Amino acid sequence: MINFEALFKISYGLYIVCSGDKSKCNGFISNTVLQVTSEPARFAACCNKDNYTAGLIQKYAAFSVSIMDKDATPEIFGRFGYKSGKDFDKMAGMALNYGSTGVPIVTNDCIAFIECKLVQTIDVGTHLLFIGELVDADIWDDTKEPLTYLYYRQVKKGVAPKNAPTYIDKSKLVAKSKEPLPRKYECTVCGYIYDEANERVRFTDLPESWVCPVCGSKKTDFIEISRNI
Numbered sequence: 363m364i365n366f367e368a369l370f371k372i373s374y375g376l377y378i379v380c381s382g383d384k385s386k387c388n389g390f391i392s393n394t395v396l397q398v399t400s401e402p403a404r405f406a407a408c409c410n411k412d413n414y415t416a417g418l419i420q421k422y423a424a425f426s427v428s429i430m431d432k433d434a435t436p437e438i439f440g441r442f443g444y445k446s447g448k449d450f451d452k453m454a455g456m457a458l459n460y461g462s463t464g465v466p467i468v469t470n471d472c473i474a475f476i477e478c479k480l481v482q483t484i485d486v487g488t489h490l491l492f493i494g495e496l497v498d499a500d501i502w503d504d505t506k507e508p509l510t511y512l513y514y515r516q517v518k519k520g521v522a523p524k525n526a527p528t529y530i531d532k533s534k535l536v537a538k539s540k541e542p543l544p545r546k547y548e549c550t551v552c553g554y555i556y557d558e559a560n561e562r563v564r565f566t567d568l569p570e571s572w573v574c575p576v577c578g579s580k581k582t583d584f585i586e587i588s589r590n591i
């Protein structure tokens with residue numbers, strides 16, 4: 363039997379991948395960016411075919427990757443990881459730079475960036491693997507640390523939504539133990555976990571007007587979960 367928990371032992375970083383130009387642009391949160399060759403320096407970014415950004419990367423043949431700060435705010439995850447540019451202007455109000463290829467580069471909550479021209483697109487099923495060649499890179503704040511997926515999951519209590527390549531359906535995960543108190547409740551919209559162990563109020567005692575601190579969904583959008591994830 364496959365132990366899908368083992369997949370959580372693979373290390374990743376967290377990034378905002380963007381494309382477009384000054385008139386039309388968008389970006390999404392990704393934990394699947396990696397360097398694949400050294401000379402020339404090439405990078406892979408795995409993007410769900412349904413992501414609005416996928417079409418932009420193909421059209422503009424370039425993309426930027428902003429490397430997220432360890433202290434990135436939950437709002438940036440709500441904006442770039444749980445909403446789509448199909449129905450929301452994610453870039454409005456963001457501090458953007460534009461690279462030599464013309465693509466936008468998000469600087470909010472990020473410490474460094476790379477910019478790539480698209481050299482190859484590989485269809486891997488649900489996702490497209492974009493291969494880009496490095497055209498620019500710089501560090502904005504050398505005093506800060508990059509955010510890792512492990513820190514995002516374990517400390518920030520974040521999860522990856524269905525569009526992420528590393529999403530694992532909970533039915534595939536083995537329950538670690540019988541449900542202990544205190545309980546945990548998960549936002550079915552963004553995956554935020556309300557863990558009673560870290561809160562002073564039981565979830566059931568929260569007022570009906572309470573909303574998810576990450577994406578603003580209603581209390582009724584939460585479900586109780588029965589294991590540590």
Ligand SMILES: Cc1cc2nc3c(=O)[nH]c(=O)nc-3n(C[C@H](O)[C@H](O)[C@H](O)COP(=O)(O)O)c2cc1C
Binds near residue numbers: 388389394413447523
């Ligand atoms: C932690 C995290 C990691 C993610 N990783 C990826 C990824 O590697 N590839 C991907 O296609 N989507 C990933 N997603 C999902 C996209 O960010 C999400 O579907 C986004 O809303 C797509 O935006 P767009 O439609 O505006 O392009 C991730 C989301 C989160 C929160």
